[in-house]
Amino acid sequence: MEAQFHRELEDRIDRFADRKEIIIIRGPRQSGKSTLLRIIGSKIAGRKSSFDLDILSDRMALEQSPIEFVKGLGEGKLTLFLDEIQRMANGGEKLKIIYDNLSDVKVFATGSSSLQIKSNILNYLVGRALVFELFTLSFSEFLMAKDSRAYNAFKERNRSLLEFFKSGSDITKPFLSDALSDLLKEYMIFGGYPEVVKSNDRDTKIALLKNIVSTHMDKDVISFFRVGETQSFANFSKAVSFNTANQFSLASISREIGISYSRASEYANILINTYIMALIRPFHRNLVTEIKKEPKLYFMDLGFRNSLMDNFSEFDNRDDKGKIAENFVFRELITLGFDVKYWRTTSKGEVDFVIKNNEELIPVEVKFGGGTPGKSLHSFIDTYKPKKAVIVTKDEFKRQEIGNTIVYWLPIFYL
Numbered sequence: 001m002e003a004q005f006h007r008e009l010e011d012r013i014d015r016f017a018d019r020k021e022i023i024i025i026r027g028p029r030q031s032g033k034s035t036l037l038r039i040i041g042s043k044i045a046g047r048k049s050s051f052d053l054d055i056l057s058d059r060m061a062l063e064q065s066p067i068e069f070v071k072g073l074g075e076g077k078l079t080l081f082l083d084e085i086q087r088m089a090n091g092g093e094k095l096k097i098i099y100d101n102l103s104d105v106k107v108f109a110t111g112s113s114s115l116q117i118k119s120n121i122l123n124y125l126v127g128r129a130l131v132f133e134l135f136t137l138s139f140s141e142f143l144m145a146k147d148s149r150a151y152n153a154f155k156e157r158n159r160s161l162l163e164f165f166k167s168g169s170d171i172t173k174p175f176l177s178d179a180l181s182d183l184l185k186e187y188m189i190f191g192g193y194p195e196v197v198k199s200n201d202r203d204t205k206i207a208l209l210k211n212i213v214s215t216h217m218d219k220d221v222i223s224f225f226r227v228g229e230t231q232s233f234a235n236f237s238k239a240v241s242f243n244t245a246n247q248f249s250l251a252s253i254s255r256e257i258g259i260s261y262s263r264a265s266e267y268a269n270i271l272i273n274t275y276i277m278a279l280i281r282p283f284h285r286n287l288v289t290e291i292k293k294e295p296k297l298y299f300m301d302l303g304f305r306n307s308l309m310d311n312f313s314e315f316d317n318r319d320d321k322g323k324i325a326e327n328f329v330f331r332e333l334i335t336l337g338f339d340v341k342y343w344r345t346t347s348k349g350e351v352d353f354v355i356k357n358n359e360e361l362i363p364v365e366v367k368f369g370g371g372t373p374g375k376s377l378h379s380f381i382d383t384y385k386p387k388k389a390v391i392v393t394k395d396e397f398k399r400q401e402i403g404n405t406i407v408y409w410l411p412i413f414y415l
Contacts, residue, residue, distance in 0.1 A: 004035060004039065005032065005137060005141060005144070005145045005194055005197070006141070006144060006145075007032060007036055007039075007134065007137075007141060008138070008140070008141060009025075009036065009132055009133075009134050010036060010039060010040065012132065013025070013036075013040060013132060014040070014043070016130055017040065017043075017044060017106075019130075020099075020103075020106070021128060021129055021130045022095055022099060022106075022107040022108075022109065022125060022128055022129040022130070023107070023108045023109070023129075023130055023132070024085070024109050024110070024111065024117065024121065024122075024125075024129050024130070024131045024132070025037070025108070025109070025110045025111075025132050025133075025134050026110065026111045026112070026113075026114055026117050026131065026132075026133055026134070027110075027112070027133050027134040027135055027275055028112060028135065028136065028216075028274060028275035028276065028300065028301070029112045029212070029215060029216060029219065029220070029274070030193055030194070030195065030212055030215070031134050031135055031136045031193065031194070031275075032134060032136075032137075032194045033083070033110040033112075033134050034052075034083050034110065035194070036134060037050070037081050037083065037108055037110060038050075040108060041079065041081055041108075044079050046076075046077050046078070046079065047073075047074060047076060047077065047078045047079070048078070048079045048080075048081065049073050049078065049079075049080055049081070050080075050081040050082075050083070051080075051081070051082055051083065052083045052084065053082060053083060053084045053085060053087040053088050054083070054084050054087055054219075059087055059088050062082075062088060062094060063088055063089050063090070063094065066094040066095075066097050066098050067097060067098070067101055067102065070098060070102055070105055071102075076104065077104045077105075077106075078104065078105050078106070079105075079106045079107075079108070080098075080105055080106070080107045080108070081107075081108050081109075082107065082108070082109040082110070083109075083110050084110060084111060084112060085109040085110065085111045085117070085121060086111040086112065086113045086117055086120065086121065086224075087224075090120070091120055091121050092120055092121040092122065092123055092124030092125055093124050095107060095109070095121065095124065095125060095128075095129075096124045096125060096128065099125070099128050109121075112220065112274060112275075113220070113224065113273055113274055114272075114273045114274075114275065117131075135192075135275065135300055135301070135331075135335065136191060136192035136193050136194070136300070136301045136303075137192030137193075137194060137197055138192065138331070138332065138335040139154070139184070139187055139192075139328070139332060139413075139415070140154065140155065140158065140335075141192070142183070142187050142192050142197055143180075143183060145197055146183055146197070147179055147180075147183060149179070150179045150180040150183055153175065153180055154180060154413060156172060157171075157172060157174060157413065157414045158414060158415065160172035160414075161390075161410065161414045161415070162336070164388065164390075164408065165355075165357045165362060165388065166357060168387060168388060168406065170399070171399075171408050171410065171414075173397060174395075174397050174410075174411050174413075174414070180413055181413070184412065184413050185314070185315040185316070187302075187328075188302055188315055188324050188325070188328050189302070189303070189306060189312055189313075189314070189315055189324075190205045190209065190302075190303045190306075190312070191209070191301040191302045191303020191304060191305075191306070192301060192303070193208070193209070193212055193301060193303060193304075195208050195212075196208045196209055196212075196303055202312075205303075205312075206307075206312055209303050209304065209306075209307040210307055212304065212307070213304065213307050213308060216274065216276065217230060217233070217234070220270065220274045221233055221270060225270050227266075227267075227270070229263075232257070232259055232263070232267075233267050233270075235257045235259075236253065236257055236259065236264060236267040236268075237267070237271065237276075237308050238308050238309065239253050239256055239257050240253065240268075240271070240277060240297060241299070241305050241306075241308040241309045242309065243297050244297060244298060244299060244305060244320070244323045244324070244326075244327050245296065245297070245298065245322075245323040245326040245327055245330075245352075246296065246297060246323075247294045247295070247296055247297075248268075248279055248294055248295050248296060248297040249294055250264045250265055250268060275300050276299065276300060276301075276304060277297060277298065277299050277300065278297075278298050278299075278300055278330075278334070279295035279296065279297055279298075280295055280296050280298065280330070280340050280341055280342055280353075281293070281295050281341055281342075282295075282341060282342055282343060282344050283341035283342065283343045283354040283361075284343075293344065296342050298326075298327050298330040298331070299327055299331075300331065301331075302324060302327055302328065302331075305327070321368060322366070322368045322369065325366055325368040325392070325394075325412055326352055326366045326368075328412065328415070329352070329353065329364065329366050329392050329412065329415055330353065332415035333353060333355060333364070333415070336415075338355040338356065338357075339355065339356050340353055340354075340355055341353070341354045341355075342354060343363065343376075343380055345376065345379060349374070349375055349376035349379055350376050351363045351364075351365055351376050351377055351380045352364060352365050352366045353365075353366075354380075360386070360387065360388075361384055361386050362386055362388050362389065362390065363377060363380050363381070363386060363389045363390075364389075364390045364391075364392065365377050365389070365390070365391045365392065366391075366392045367391055367392070367393055368392070368393065368394050368412070369394070370393055370394065370396055373391065373402065373407065377389065377391070377402075377407075378402065381402050381403060381405045382403070385403075385404065385405070386405055387404070387405060387406065388405065388406050388407075388408075389402070389405050389406070389407045389408075390407070390408050390410060391407060391408070391409045391410070392410055392411075392412050392414075392415065393409050393410065393411060393412065394411065394412065395411045396409045396410075396411065397409060397410060397411060
């Protein structure tokens with residue numbers, strides 16, 4: 001039997017399984033969306049039908065006459081599962097027809113392109129759909145799959161951090177086991193694609209990641225987005241992988257690899273809308289000023305990023321440990337549901353992340369090599385007077401106060 005991972009999103013979706021709204025799960029290819037649909041389906045009683053819309057025959061039958069197609073599946077209440085909904089022409093219009101005309105049909109759908117789902121699907125389904133995002137495994141889910149004791153140790157620390165964000169309560173002192181440390185390093189090199197996590201063999205992990213990158217090129221870049229210059233796109237993707245945790249300048253990258261600015265912009269949009277990379281904007285009270293500043297670049301899965309670089313060196317031997325650690329913190333913060341930005345001054349001082357807990361600002365600085373709080377963090381604290389701040393370290397734990405701000409230095413595994 002195929003190994004399955006518990007996904008934290010499953011619990012959230014279960015609460016809406018009996019409602020009429022269409023459930024749409026979007027995220028990168030091979031992140032486990034189809035598996036999650038099967039798990040959800042196994043808990044639903046009654047008639048069920050599933051279709052993969054990457055398959056032309058399934059797609060065409062549903063496109064031509066959605067009502068007749070569904071009625072042909074039989075009478076009575078039906079749960080319909082549709083994989084890769086963005087592949088269907090006028091998919092949003094077809095789902096709206098099913099929703100408005102067939103009251104005894106509940107639809108679950110998945111998709112791998114946020115842009116296509118937003119423009120071609122969701123625009124037709126206002127008030128009719130609930131959207132969830134499934135990324136590759138978070139560190140929490142990764143630990144749950146790998147080592148229950150390490151997972152329990154992590155969750156205790158993680159809950160303590162979240163309670164600090166919420167109420168300012170003291171954070172539990174750490175106990176870092178060798179197992180947790182080793183698993184963290186594995187995750188930061190190979191990431192959280194389920195098929196990769198299942199394997200315990202290094203060479204197999206590398207082969208699987210390279211296949212995932214190749215599949216992304218074949219199915220999304222060539223087939224779906226109709227990009228003909230695949231080598232040019234591959235060069236762009238590799239170039240951005242070396243810019244992880246840096247400010248993202250399309251102009252400089254386009255010059256570096258010899259393509260036009262407009263082509264570079266097209267390629268960036270593909271990577272963003274297929275959940276490969278993400279850009280975060282600078283925090284600023286003046287939103288006009290904020291929009292004019294360059295975003296920072298991160299990858300949604302570090303295994304994908306390292307595969308683009310063709311660098312799977314052991315974590316402790318890498319020159320880019322700091323960038324990997326910062327990318328890891330970014331991914332965990334968005335997984336926890338925070339709106340993440342960064343802060344940069346005109347004098348180039350920078351705080352890596354600024355998150356909001358309700359309306360409260362919390363700066364999060366990544367100092368994997370240790371040291372002292374930088375001038376930038378002091379400047380942010382002087383300017384915005386936050387009640388709390390966090391400095392993420394390799395293994396250092398301490399509590400201090402800067403003015404009226406409580407600052408915790410925390411090992412990275414708290415996230």
